Amino acid sequence: xxxxxxxxxxxxxSEGASLELRCNYSYGATPYLFWYVQSPGQGxxxxxxxxxxxxxxQGIKGFxxxxxxxxxxxxLRKPSVHWSDAAEYFCAVGPRASxxxxxxxxxxxxRLTIIP
Amino acid sequence: ETGxxxxxxxxxxxxxxxxxxxxxxxxxxxxxYWYKQSAKKPLxxxxxxxxxxxxxxxxxxxxxxxxxxxxxHLFLHLHTLQPEDSALYLCASSQDFADTGNTxxxxxxxxxxxx
Numbered sequence: 001x002x003x004x005x006x007x008x009x010x011x012x013x014s015e016g017a018s019l020e021l022r023c024n025y026s027y028g029a030t031p032y033l034f035w036y037v038q039s040p041g042q043g044x045x046x047x048x049x050x051x052x053x054x055x056x057x058q059g060i061k062g063f064x065x066x067x068x069x070x071x072x073x074x075x076l077r078k079p080s081v082h083w084s085d086a087a088e089y090f091c092a093v094g095p096r097a098s099x100x101x102x103x104x105x106x107x108x109x110x111r112l113t114i115i116p
Numbered sequence: 117e118t119g120x121x122x123x124x125x126x127x128x129x130x131x132x133x134x135x136x137x138x139x140x141x142x143x144x145x146x147x148x149y150w151y152k153q154s155a156k157k158p159l160x161x162x163x164x165x166x167x168x169x170x171x172x173x174x175x176x177x178x179x180x181x182x183x184x185x186x187x188x189h190l191f192l193h194l195h196t197l198q199p200e201d202s203a204l205y206l207c208a209s210s211q212d213f214a215d216t217g218n219t220x221x222x223x224x225x226x227x228x229x230x231x
Contacts, residue, residue: 004158032217043118043206043222044159051217090159094216103172104216106159 002027004093006107013081014115021076021110023065023091033074034092034104035065044090050074061085086114119143122207122223129197130231137192137226139207147213148190149220150182153204165190166213197230204228 003026013019025031032051036044048059055067065076074091088111094104120141129135141148150162164172165184179201181193190207204225210218 009156036222041224043120043122043208043224044220045118045222046219049217049219096216103161103164104220108156108158 002031002093002095002105004091004105004107006089006091006110008110009108010111010113012113012115015083016080019076019078019081019085019112021089021091021112023074023076023107025072025074025091025093027072027093027095029096030069032094032096033065033067034094035059035063035074035076036090036092036106037061038088038090038109040087047076047089081112081114083114083116086112088112118221118223120207120209120221120223122205122226124226125224126227126229128229128231129194131197131199133197134193134195136194137205137207137228139190139192139223141188141190141207141209141221143209143211143221145209145211145221146187147210147218148184148187149208149210150190150192151206151208151222153206153225159206163192164213171213194228197228199230202228202230 005024034049035047038044048057050057050067088109090109091107123138148165152160162176163182183191206225207223208220210220
């Protein structure tokens, strides 16, 4: 069964500093990989997704993520965070075709706090 | 504005009440979903509808009853809930249920408190 691990429950970063949020997955083949963001009181919004090709994926709001097959990781990065980036971030993994009960699986999320 | 609208945003209900959550999507999508979001737990997929037919029911208690009258509307009927059902309920939609690469668009959620 597929699974997603976000090892950091809460991260605090100074405004202007760089950010890396970790995501590790377990899946038998190369899955689809996603990062979603949830601002306070809001639903989830897609930041970026990886299907194939270039392992460095660019997303919205200046975020990028790198797929590393050898490490089964899909870490999210941003070179300089803004106060508005404070939110909860969810990594998700999905099979390349929907078979049986395999659907999109979300991690437990990483809460990002930005300090001045 | 994601194109998925949920009402009410907040709901407090007693364990003997009957209430409903409503979701409407304006994206022309064929698939609609209900997710449950509880603190410190991954998002739980509850129900999936594709072209108005239920295609997924992840062992959800019968006190939750979904309804999809058309491809734009989805309801979650609630009755005799338990305090542990208190959570954020997210509605979502995507173009096609079978294509797992589709982006899922989420509503802002309905905060449910069961007292």
